Amino acid sequence: MLIEGHVEVHVNLGDGTSLRRALLHAPMGTYSDGQEHSISMIRSGRVVTVQVDETTPVEMKLGPSAESKTINVSSLYVGGIPKGEGTPMLKMRSSFHGCIRNLVFNMELLDFTSATDYEHADLDSCSLSERPKLAVYREDGELPPELQPLPSLELCAMERPPEYVPNAHQFGLAEGSHLLLPFNQLAVRKRLSVQLSIRTFASSGLVYYMAHQNQVDYAALQLHAGRLHFTFDLGKGRTKVSHPALLSDGQWHTVKTEYFKRRGFMTVDGQESPMVPTVGDATTLDVEGKLYLGGLPSEYRARNIGNITHSIPACLGEVTVNGQKLDTDSPVSAFAVTRCYAVAQEGTFFEGSGYAALVREGYKVRSDVNITLEFRTSSENGVLLGISSAKVDAIGLEIVDGKLLFHVNNGAGRITATYEPKAPSRLCDGRWHTLQANKSKHRVVLIVDGNAVRAESPHTQSTSADTNDPIYVGGYPADVKQNCLSSRTSFRGCVRRLTLTKGLHVQSFDLSTAFDLQGVFPHSCPGTES
Template sequence: MMGKVGSNLCRGRFSMQVDLMLLFPFLCDQPIRSVSFLKGGYIELPPRSLSPESEFLATFATTNSSGIILAALSKHGEKEGHRQAHGPFFSIMLIEGHVEVHVDSGDGTGLRRALLRAPTGTFGDGQGHSISLIRSGRIITVQLDEKTPVEMKLGPAVESMTINVSNLYIGGVPEDAGSSMLRMRRSFHGCIRNLIFNMELLDFTSAVGSEQVDLDTCLLSERSKLALHGEDGKLLPEPQPLPSPVKTEYFKRKGFIMVDGQESPMVTIVGDGTTLDVEGKLYLGGLPSDYRARNIGNVSSVFCMGLILLWLCLFNRGTPVSAFAVARCYAEAQEGTFFEGSGYAALVKEGYKVRSDVNITLEFRTSSENGVLLGISSAKVDAIGLEMVNGKLLFHVNNGAGRITATYEPKATNTLCDGKWHTLQANKSKHRVVLIVDGNAVLAESPHTQSTSVDTNNPIYVGGYPADVKQNCLSSQRSFRGCLRKLTLSKGLQVQSYDFSRAFDLQGVVPHSCPGAEP
């Protein structure tokens, strides 16, 4: 990620000490991103409605088994007979160690509920846990700690409708709010921080109301004279200190770097100079491909910044000059490239010629039943396409005389959507196609044996494609959500492997980083 720092910070002769954490007051006007709930209570922020394309993320830590994390409520409904009617709402709650997400769109179809069970028995283990809620039309996807996501489907009437709310509560609700909407009303006890809504990092200083909260801290318990006790009387651990800043210091001709509190040996700079004369831009995480640095050599690596708040802050408070392939960091990662379900990778800008024969291989991992895997299409009818539709894998080919399709349907439902790695091979040989999934082969053949060539000279789109690009052999525009790796396209003995980080257009894709471990 690249961001621009005012030239007054870098101009002229000076001696400097740089602590990255000290950049926050200058870049962000000292916003508050964390809040501790130690005596019950809540904090109310300006309302945020759930539009058809929206995303919410947060981090929480607690040693209690139950508590409200978030409650977005509409105004109280009116009594209808003996029941209380209510408007649309959505909530995230920790209930008996597990997380429940409730969504009611207000269309009369009732409550939608997602349950995310803790693999260790409880999410109230005192550790930090991240939760994301992503809405795409009728589909709401909830994920905890990069584990297998859970999907909810709203009613068809709300495909493009915003779920409007009037109040956004964090950590709990007032006594007179949400009585007919919330299954549980117990306040959260612990720390909630880094609330992100549609890529905006929320600031708790914008609160419109609060009760019994401690801003700008992240504690799990209160210190008493004798011991630390939770609401249920159990002994709680000492509050954990925040990690030391990732820090570097330079003075005259000497410098050192400190990581996680460990100092490197002091280094003396060669030469007689005692100042740094620099002016220009601040680059974080890498350098542009066309940038040539004189004194630091080649830079080619994938870097995950622990100071994730820094780039979020730059995006929100000081717009960067440019950014490329910037995304999230993951606590657990494995080989592969993550497709977020909203974009694509575009390869071979000069165009790929399919012609009469091609063999495609890749490995994929997903928990979604639908999504585009790969497409190459001419402006006419010639094209090939790989996609998942309702848990089935389809390989389409059109040589110009009509589409033929090889369809692989697993014996057990959702076999291909289990979050595990699966192998795929799609082979086109003249008018015949073969699709092999996990060693199981299906065949298809065109009756037009004289039509053998797919005449393309177009880019390869993986995981999805832009709205203005035509794809004649794909039935869906829904982008793939999951991980892909080991993509190759071969003709005879010529095998070409593709590196997604070298795509000429990359949207919603994280190269070389597949979140989480295989279930």
């Protein structure tokens, strides 16, 4: 709620004992200033953290019962509450007057134009412009020196809101990502025909799976080494159909898998594979009427289809079984699935309020490490990566005021290599940039787009950063301390090809395997380079 220019937050689990309030005051006196502001609210167990813009986050600790309770959301109202709804505990019932955009709820960017109901709201535009700052003139009509117009500066790239593909879903956001869709199991006993569209940059993953309860009869479509493999078993042995087309190109492809008259075959973009005769003398496919699309729930173990059971990092479009379109908007179950960007690139999208946490047991930097990644952003501030410890040892990568900083502390004080581009907006131009950060004992080298800067500690005997905390990418939780980061601003943009190398050991990180993801959307980056 916005009350007299300040933000007030209420959280209640519904048990009558866990109502918590937080009041966030604006540094300049009011948030009702006609300027754009950002707000984030993140719950982790009993702790709810609220932050407005880049001010210090405020924490609320819920009661002990909150540890095991979820906040069940049946209706989400934005900007106001209909008559008869809400709770008497709310201090403010007036509707919000202003503009709201980029609303992310439980990792999903919500589309206001798909609201189930709305009143007195313009869903696709903002009629308010930012209020200009007041200028005080002197008696002679001139501006005071401190308010003289500044020369025009290069600006960061303009960020355009992404567009989405109708009737398509992005999978692979986390382990167990899937949709479970019902279909007529009797219709597929003598003939099975599954058609769908797919777009992916990945080389492997499970596209779909159906099976009998005992998993003797089944059918599956898997991507391996960039090519599709259709396997099915009528109960007397596995039949495998492979297609030569490479799919890992980020383009849309239409795929059809068929079993009919003891033959299996597959079609990709109109190109048919050779027909493969079924193994054994069985003639019917006896499966449950459940199609697992995009992956399997974490607790489900598919026994007969090999190692490729992980969710496919892909967009999957309209799905039909024997010509009947399945309703992907009303699945029996769904997990870690979101909408598909109309235009996408390889990478992971950070929406600017969260982080990805990797290596739960802690990453040990010690004397040497080499970090590589690529990023693109339209913001001039943001945390890229941090690894810390309970003491002072740590390393950190961040963008601060358009400069890229690589900090290292081996325990004897922080050293920093700073890359300052010739143009202030160079790093926030919406284009991909390459980064390599190398720590070798007491020396560090930072290479950005081929330009190297160096730094060296005078304490040559201090060579090891004895870290034991997780790797945080794109930001870090409010209750986590980072000894080699000067900013708490979460990164907004895209990251790809993150690797950490120690000696001959190269470790590539898939951000969908993070043990904690907040405001991060793996395997798809919206839009093209500006």
